[in-house]
Amino acid sequence: MSARDKAISSTLGYALLGLLAREERSGYDLTQALKNPVGYFWFAQHSQVYPELARLETAGLVAHTLIEQADRPDKKVYRLTDMGRAALSAWLNADTELPRKRDxxxxxxxxxxxxxxxxxxxxxxxxxxxxxxxxxxxxxxxxxxxxxxxxxxxxxxxxxxxxxxxxxxxxxxxxxxxxxxxxxxxxxxxxxxxxx
Amino acid sequence: MSARDKAISSTLGYALLGLLAREERSGYDLTQALKNPVGYFWFAQHSQVYPELARLETAGLVAHTLIEQADRPDKKVYRLTDMGRAALSAWLNADTELPRKRDxxxxxxxxxxxxxxxxxxxxxxxxxxxxxxxxxxxxxxxxxxxxxxxxxxxxxxxxxxxxxxxxxxxxxxxxxxxxxxxxxxxxxxxxxxxxx
DNA sequence: CCATTCATGTAATCGGTTACATGATTCT
DNA sequence: AGAATCATGTAACCGATTACATGAATGG
The missing domain is CATH 1.10.287 (Helix Hairpins)
Known part of the structure; x- marks a missing residue:
């Protein structure tokens, strides 16, 4: 009843949740995944991914663990929370509007x-x-x-x-x-x- | 050499020029046309069309005539200028980037x-x-x-x-x-x- | 009576792109 | 020596959507 009333995230948010439902990933990994065939129908730049992850975390849909690395930059590995899984499910059941094509x-x-x-x-x-x-x-x-x-x-x-x-x-x-x-x-x- | 250097319009601009290349239309008519099957691959609201027409006119690509009507609101009927036709032609020959799909x-x-x-x-x-x-x-x-x-x-x-x-x-x-x-x-x- | 059509605009907001910013390691 | 990969962020801008605003005539 707390966070479910208002649809917290944009569609990009659900794209990220959908990826995290499969495995934990960093913001960098998520951005890469959105370039591959799998994310071919929803693209985003890293500059959009990082703020969105922060929003999802504030809403309690994802959580992260900081992984310190020796020879590479440290990274935040995000995982889906139970609330996140529920939000994803609710989105799946909701009506889907037709996309406006622009070609x-x-x-x-x-x-x-x-x-x-x-x-x-x-x-x-x-x-x-x-x-x-x-x-x-x-x-x-x-x-x-x-x-x-x-x-x-x-x-x-x-x-x-x-x-x-x-x-x-x-x-x-x-x-x-x-x-x-x-x-x-x-x-x-x-x-x-x-x-x- | 005057207006051709900088690509004046957004893609919406070319959509409008493409419609006006066929026949003169008002902003209202153009908006309607963008709802029909023909404009099915480039949609726009009237709130986007009117400012864009103004921009195109400033750039000299279209011109309008005010038609006064008795039982309906007056309207501005736009037509393509020679410069507009040239701009449309140049756009047709230019490279086309792949659209980013979002579905x-x-x-x-x-x-x-x-x-x-x-x-x-x-x-x-x-x-x-x-x-x-x-x-x-x-x-x-x-x-x-x-x-x-x-x-x-x-x-x-x-x-x-x-x-x-x-x-x-x-x-x-x-x-x-x-x-x-x-x-x-x-x-x-x-x-x-x-x-x- | 109320909704729709015709007709033209402006303003607020939002999602997305491009550019700015930093910095170590590895590959060519 | 220079480019690419890994890694995370912020800021400016722009295109697009939604909402605000007005108003007469017609059709159900």
Whole structure:
């Protein structure tokens, strides 16, 4: 009844809690995790992570232990508290609003009729390749996971299942995006048949 | 050499220029357009649109005419200037950075192993339906466009082609999203076989 | 009668990015 | 010699959301 009434944290807070639910980590580790495929759908800089961790600790959702290190800087290793676990659970059950998409490339596509078709096609091919590369990364990530996790990959109460679900989303997203770029490039090139 | 050196506008500015390249509009109309499928990949509130239009006008990229109306509030109808068209063109040719994705539902999927599977499955089914509804909207939008635009739909120098490209992206995006939600729901339900 | 549409703005706030700041160790 | 990794913070800024503000006409 004390801290549960007001939704203490921003979405970033829950991203951090979700990572800490798996294992203890420092602010630095958390920031790294948000760069990897797993945190691919919620990015943050370290300058956002450290203050957020402080807020979560004030709210009693996480706690830290200072680890003194000889040849490296000391670090604060954070862990989830029982209240933190409860807050995470409550967030999972709450309604989720649709994200507002903002994609500059799609916005450019809307005005692409004003551009030089050949140059635009080249641009789209580049983006197709970028997304194809991301796709390949996710796919190899899933392969590795199969080796590591085995059957746990398909068990909804296993932490591996969470990674699995996110990777699947990444694979679908990048595949679709890459194909769209390719399709657009082909449309644009269709016009320029006679060029040498 | 006067206004081209510094990239005057934010991405929102180019979104507005892209709309005005097709036809003259008021700030109100522009805000509405950003709610429709066409502006689906770059949303903005009117409180952002009006100041941005003022900035664009100061920079000489748009100009407005005041239209006095009898039974409705007067309005300012904006049009693209030559400088505005040039700025739009330059933006189209410039490099496009990848958007940082932020999707709360995918973030929840990462922690879904902590949730009740049945409740989580229900949640995912709901989202699958939402995205399926968006998909249907985009598909009917494309059908309507075929009727309106005909062959121009496939001509890269036609404004219809821009709409076409964005709708295709919307269709692919929503289909993939909806299918992922369905897949997840089925995985989660797979566990709960024995429940009455 | 009340909500919605048309129409344009301003102000407060907040989440996120970029830049500032420090410093030891290890790799190239 | 210089860059990268580990490690933690603060400060300035900017883009975006929510709320404040006004007001006539139309539709349910």
């Amino acid at each position: 500059e490339l799609v916005l450019k596509a809307y005005s692409i009729w004003l551009a030089d078709p050949a140059a635009a096609a080249r641009m789209m091919r580049e983006h197709a390749q970028t997304h194809a590369a991301h796709l390949a990364e996710f796919q190899s990530g899933l392969s590795n996971l199969e080796g590591e996790a085995g059957a746990a990959l398909w068990q909804p109460d296993s932490p591996w299942f969470g990674v699995h679900a996110v990777l699947r989303r990444g694979i679908g997203y990048e595949r679709e995006y890459s194909e769209w770029c390719e399709w657009l490039a082909q449309c644009l090139e269709g016009t320029e048949k006679g060029s040498p | 709360e539902l995918v973030l929840k999927a990462y922690s879904i192993w902590l949730a009740d599977p049945a409740a989580a499955a229900r949640m995912m089914r709901e989202h699958a339906q939402t995205h399926a509804a968006h998909l249907a909207e985009f598909q009917s939008g494309l059908s309507n466009l075929e009727g309106e635009a005909g062959a121009a739909l496939w001509q890269p120098d036609s404004p219809w082609f821009g709409v076409h490209a964005v709708l295709r992206r919307g269709i692919g995006y929503e289909r993939e999203y909806s299918e992922w939600c369905e897949w997840l729901a089925q995985c989660l339900e797979g566990t709960e076989k024995g429940s009455p």
